Amino acid sequence: MNDETQTRTALLGSSSDAATRVFTTILTRSPISRIDVARITGLSQAAVTKAVTPLVAAGLVNDTLDAKPTGLPGRPVSPVAVVPDAVVALGVKVNIDELVGVATDLTTRIITSDRLPLTSHDPVAVADAIVEMCDRLKGELGGLQPRLASVGVSVSGDVDTETGVVRDSAQMGWRGVELGAALRERLGLRVVVDNDVRALTIGEHWFGVGLGTNSFAIVTIGRGIGSGLHLNGEVVEGAYGVAGEIGHLPLTSPDRICACGRRGCVEAVAATNAIVAAISAAHGRDVSIEEAVDLARAGDAAAIDAFGEAGAVIGRAIASLVNMVGPELVIIGGEGVANFDLFEERLRRAYGEHVFASADRCRIAVRPHTFEDWARGAAATAIRSLVV
Amino acid sequence: MNDETQTRTALLGSSSDAATRVFTTILTRSPISRIDVARITGLSQAAVTKAVTPLVAAGLVNDTLDAKPTGLPGRPVSPVAVVPDAVVALGVKVNIDELVGVATDLTTRIITSDRLPLTSHDPVAVADAIVEMCDRLKGELGGLQPRLASVGVSVSGDVDTETGVVRDSAQMGWRGVELGAALRERLGLRVVVDNDVRALTIGEHWFGVGLGTNSFAIVTIGRGIGSGLHLNGEVVEGAYGVAGEIGHLPLTSPDRICACGRRGCVEAVAATNAIVAAISAAHGRDVSIEEAVDLARAGDAAAIDAFGEAGAVIGRAIASLVNMVGPELVIIGGEGVANFDLFEERLRRAYGEHVFASADRCRIAVRPHTFEDWARGAAATAIRSLVV
Numbered sequence: 001m002n003d004e005t006q007t008r009t010a011l012l013g014s015s016s017d018a019a020t021r022v023f024t025t026i027l028t029r030s031p032i033s034r035i036d037v038a039r040i041t042g043l044s045q046a047a048v049t050k051a052v053t054p055l056v057a058a059g060l061v062n063d064t065l066d067a068k069p070t071g072l073p074g075r076p077v078s079p080v081a082v083v084p085d086a087v088v089a090l091g092v093k094v095n096i097d098e099l100v101g102v103a104t105d106l107t108t109r110i111i112t113s114d115r116l117p118l119t120s121h122d123p124v125a126v127a128d129a130i131v132e133m134c135d136r137l138k139g140e141l142g143g144l145q146p147r148l149a150s151v152g153v154s155v156s157g158d159v160d161t162e163t164g165v166v167r168d169s170a171q172m173g174w175r176g177v178e179l180g181a182a183l184r185e186r187l188g189l190r191v192v193v194d195n196d197v198r199a200l201t202i203g204e205h206w207f208g209v210g211l212g213t214n215s216f217a218i219v220t221i222g223r224g225i226g227s228g229l230h231l232n233g234e235v236v237e238g239a240y241g242v243a244g245e246i247g248h249l250p251l252t253s254p255d256r257i258c259a260c261g262r263r264g265c266v267e268a269v270a271a272t273n274a275i276v277a278a279i280s281a282a283h284g285r286d287v288s289i290e291e292a293v294d295l296a297r298a299g300d301a302a303a304i305d306a307f308g309e310a311g312a313v314i315g316r317a318i319a320s321l322v323n324m325v326g327p328e329l330v331i332i333g334g335e336g337v338a339n340f341d342l343f344e345e346r347l348r349r350a351y352g353e354h355v356f357a358s359a360d361r362c363r364i365a366v367r368p369h370t371f372e373d374w375a376r377g378a379a380a381t382a383i384r385s386l387v388v
Numbered sequence: 389m390n391d392e393t394q395t396r397t398a399l400l401g402s403s404s405d406a407a408t409r410v411f412t413t414i415l416t417r418s419p420i421s422r423i424d425v426a427r428i429t430g431l432s433q434a435a436v437t438k439a440v441t442p443l444v445a446a447g448l449v450n451d452t453l454d455a456k457p458t459g460l461p462g463r464p465v466s467p468v469a470v471v472p473d474a475v476v477a478l479g480v481k482v483n484i485d486e487l488v489g490v491a492t493d494l495t496t497r498i499i500t501s502d503r504l505p506l507t508s509h510d511p512v513a514v515a516d517a518i519v520e521m522c523d524r525l526k527g528e529l530g531g532l533q534p535r536l537a538s539v540g541v542s543v544s545g546d547v548d549t550e551t552g553v554v555r556d557s558a559q560m561g562w563r564g565v566e567l568g569a570a571l572r573e574r575l576g577l578r579v580v581v582d583n584d585v586r587a588l589t590i591g592e593h594w595f596g597v598g599l600g601t602n603s604f605a606i607v608t609i610g611r612g613i614g615s616g617l618h619l620n621g622e623v624v625e626g627a628y629g630v631a632g633e634i635g636h637l638p639l640t641s642p643d644r645i646c647a648c649g650r651r652g653c654v655e656a657v658a659a660t661n662a663i664v665a666a667i668s669a670a671h672g673r674d675v676s677i678e679e680a681v682d683l684a685r686a687g688d689a690a691a692i693d694a695f696g697e698a699g700a701v702i703g704r705a706i707a708s709l710v711n712m713v714g715p716e717l718v719i720i721g722g723e724g725v726a727n728f729d730l731f732e733e734r735l736r737r738a739y740g741e742h743v744f745a746s747a748d749r750c751r752i753a754v755r756p757h758t759f760e761d762w763a764r765g766a767a768a769t770a771i772r773s774l775v776v
Contacts, residue, residue, distance in 0.1 A: 017430025042405020047435075158745040168745050215627050229713065232622040238714020239603050242747035245711035250704050250742050251638060262742055316638050323633035324712055325617065326626020354638050354650055357546040357556045359630035 001189070002146035004059065008087055009149045009190075011058050012386045015051075018043055022051035023060070024387055027106065028206055031065055031079035052080055060086045060106075082106055087386065088144050090137050090151045091379025092130055093196060093371060094118075096171050096223065100371040101133040103141055103148075104379040108207045112140040113372050123177045131186050150190040152382030153179065154199035154374065156224055160241045161381075164193040167241065170259055171224065192385045196374060197244060200333070201228025201235050202384055203377035209367075215327040219246060219318055220334030220369075221343070223272050231325060247271070251316045266317045270310035272336065278306040296342050304342075311343035315350030318364065323356045330362060333369040340366055389577070390534035392447065396475055397537045397578075399446050400774045403439075406431055410439035412775055414449055415494060416594055418469035425468070440468055448474045448494075470494055475774065476535045478525050479767025480518055481584060481759060482506075482543045484559050484611065488759040489521040491529055491536075492767040496595045500528040501760050511565045519574050538578040540770030541567065542587035542762065544612055548629045549769075552581040555629065558648055559612065580773045584762060585632055589616025589623050590772055591765035592719070597755075603715040607634060607706055608722030608757075609731070611660050619713055635659070639704045654705045658698035660724065666694040684730050692730075699731035703738030706752065711744045718750060721757040728754055 001009075012023065021041045026032060029040070038048045055061035063080045084105040091108075092101045095118070102113040116133050118126060130153060138145055157169030164180015166172070180193040194202075201218050204210045210230050218228045225247035229236040236243045250264040258265035259273065268274055272289050279292045282302030287295065296303035318330055336343070351364065389397070400411065409429045414420060417428075422440065426433045443449035451468045472493040479496075480489045483506070490501040504521050506514060518541060526533055545557030552568015554560070568581040582590075589606050592598045598618050606616045613635035617624040624631045638652040646653035647661065656662055660677050667680045670690030675683065683691035706718055724731070739752065 016432075018432075044404075044406075160746075213627075227712075231624055232620040234620040236619055236713055238747065239716035240714060240746045240749045242710075242745050243712065243714035245744045245747070248711055248742070248744045249637075249639075249708045260744075262744075320637045320708065321712065322630075323636055324615075324631065324709060325624055326628060326631035328627035354636070356633045356636045356648075357630050358548075358628045359626065359633070361628045 001149055005087060005147050005149055008058050008060055009386050011054055011060070015387075018047055019051040019054075020388060022048055023055060024206075026052075026055075026061055026080055027082045027387070028211060030081035030107075032081070033079050037080070056080075058086075059083055084109060085144060085147065087149045087383070088141060088147045089149060089379045089382040089386075090134055091199075091375040091377065091382060092133055092151070092153045093199075093374040093378055094126065094130070094153065094155045094172070095371065099129055099133050100375045101137050102372055102375040102379055103137045103144075104376060104383075106383060108203060108376050108380050108383065110372060110376060111144065112137060113375065114140075115371075121172050121174070123174060123179065123182075126172070127179065127182045127186070130183060134187055148189065150192065150382040150386055151183065151187060152192045152194065152199065152378035152380070152385070153183065154194050154196040154378040154381070155179070156196050156226070158242055159193055159195045161192065161194050161237070162241075164191065166193065190382070190385060192381045194378070194381045195226075195244075196377070197226035197228045198235060198237070199377035199381045200369065200374055201230055201244075201377070203373070203380035204228075204331070205230045205235055206380055206384065209329065209331060209365075213328045215325070216329040216331065217244075217321055217325070217327045218331045218333055219314070219321070221270065221314060221332060221336035222334040225267050225270050225314065225317065226334075227321060229321075229325060229327070231327070246317045246321055249317055249320055251320065252313050266313050269313045270317075275306045275310050278309075279303045282306075293339050293342065296339075307339070307342035308346040311345065311347035312350040314343060315347040315352075316354055318347070319351045319354035319356075322359045322362050323354070326359055327362060330364050332364065332366045337366055337368045389537055393475060393535045393537055396446050396448055397774055399442055399448070403775075406435055407439040407442075408775060410436055411443060411448070412594075414440075414443075414468055415470045415775070416599060418495075419453055419467035420469070421467050444468075446474075447471055472497060473532055473535065475537045475771070476529060476532050477537060477767045477770040477774075478522055478539045479587075479763040479765065479770060480521055480539070480541045481587075481762040481766055482514065482518070482541065482560065483759065487517055487521050488763045489525050490760055490763040490767055491525045491532075492764060492771075494771060496591060496764050496768050496771065498760060498764060499532065500525060501763065502528075503759075509560050509562070511562060511567065511570075514560070515567060515570045515574070518571060522575055536577065538580065538770040538774055539571065539575060540580045540582065540587065540766035540768070540773070541571065542582050542584040542766040542769070543567070544584050544614070546630055547581055547583045547586075549580065549582050549625070552579065554581065578770070578773060580769045582766070582769045583614075583629075583632075584765070585614035585616040586623060586625070587769045588721070588757065588762055588765035589618055589632075591761070591768035592616075593618045593623055594768055594772065597717065597719060597753075601716045603713070604717040604719065605632075605709055605713070605715045606719045606721055607702070607709070609658065609702060609720065609724035610722040613655050613658050613702065613705065614722075615709060617709075617713060617715070619715070634705045634709055637705055637708055639708065640701050654701050657701045658705075663694045663698050666697075667691045670694075681727050681730065684727075695727070695730035696734040699733065699735035700738040702731060703735040703740075704742055706735075707739045707742035707744075710747045710750050711742070714747055715750060718752050720752065720754045725754055725756045
């Protein structure tokens, strides 16, 4: 990080609440007129101008864009816009078998991306791999390298973002892993560790579908079933770091035991492993998820049933989420979306049976997130950490 | 409403976002220093002073309180405080068999209260009764009568607060009842209609337990099972007016049919009627809720089972809520709390079995809300409508 970048991050980190709101409004809606910034933030135009001046001086915001004629008498509206590559961030998504990393600009546009296989889940080995990934991404940044200010890492499970501790990740077999502290020391950069679905939600909130909605939820299906909620203008973090655990709602029979040890969890029926186990049991041999999908597509009754039962419990789970928090939109994502045709009919039927009253106006959209999208979410948490 | 009251409500209604935040901060934390108002709102002290001046001029805020010595050098801190009886509101809770009404000051302190039996659920008859209730409460206000500015009405079910339409209330047998418009015309006052649990949550947020917490949920048990959520500084309203429908999470067997027509809802086992029906079926005769409670307390196995099963499904429902949104605190309220001893053991056991990871640090508190507390929640929605 060079002096210029340090000045920029110091300015963002020390801003008053009003200045923060001004910058996030410009960041997420560029280009935008000062009048609209004032309207959205509820601040006076004088207060907006006061907040914009140091941002322009630091090179974070550009106010020399061409003024657009408004077609109305008076001064033309002169918009302000974020300078996207004023600061660069890295995002790393920790998957069960590989790391996916991206370098992005302030608006989470991907500058470069990379993948690295994980050969061990030992926390030290994973931290080594994350450092290697960051070094590789830095190497691709060229002239932008001095502008690198922060790193976001996202992991499945219960993560304490404040301290950077992964409290419990069933997927990685981790409990109380102090990942943030280890990485901060080795990288010499600000490091944010967050739950992977929450990071994806932060990315969608700041730079994705969340921009046009007041509230939304992301439900991810695949190895795990998770969700991220965005309500009242913020991602729901959970007072104790846990929220969106839709995969552990007890929506199925108590004789279905979940990998977490609890009874009746959604994941006990709908996680990839649970689907594969049900089909393997029916056929008396171990089938892979690829084979399970092929069997279902070929009309195998047991395979169709297993995906259908998973779809039904996911549908009940989404109805539960919608009945509880009433979002405008639910986005279904996650790697399971690749086979969404196998879930869809019973998912939508169960959703329709349980969604309450006018909550059924909530839209359900399916969106295949790539692993790079997940890493981009991790980068979004890194950028957010500079600002709020 | 006299001219003075009109000036006050006009000032509150026309305030900028900054002025609104200043007033709500003073309203909910009086007495408070200007410095603390600035800290909490994120505004400059100059902006706070600018917002306070017209509030003082209108008689809504008092700045002539005794300055308290701070023990530090420099000027003593001079606090500002809301003038509680600057504006008066009414709150009416519509129960299945009676109206409960209160008149309150700006801080929802109850000035007077009353009850009126409901002999019919016909919307016109209920509107008549609400008007009569409001007239009675006004009659008790004496010299404060000219300060009456708004009325809040709360009803169980799916309510569109924007339009004042009760879209669906199973308890009242209403669909699409334009209660707000009817009352506004007859009372000549601002009228807010809201879901009853949401109104209770707004009351707790502004003037109750919500003040000391960043997030909380209220779960009510009794005739219905409902919940209200307060997250990220706001009550969760639901994009389409539905949220907190914990009573319709499909957490029990699909062969239990709910009064709403859906299968497996929490209310199908845990609502008062469901408990009574189970005990009546076991005994081959109709028992009342009072008798059901007596039977359980006397050791009747069927009665103990029915309350216990209700407790277990409520425990699963609260765990689901906590896993999804991670509040700091859950308050259990509602008339069912009077017999909480019959629910408690299995409720807490089921909660413990299903709550996820560190979310189990969420406190569960039981708080008997009186019907006047519910009406006070309705009054809180009326006061809030003047401000935001």
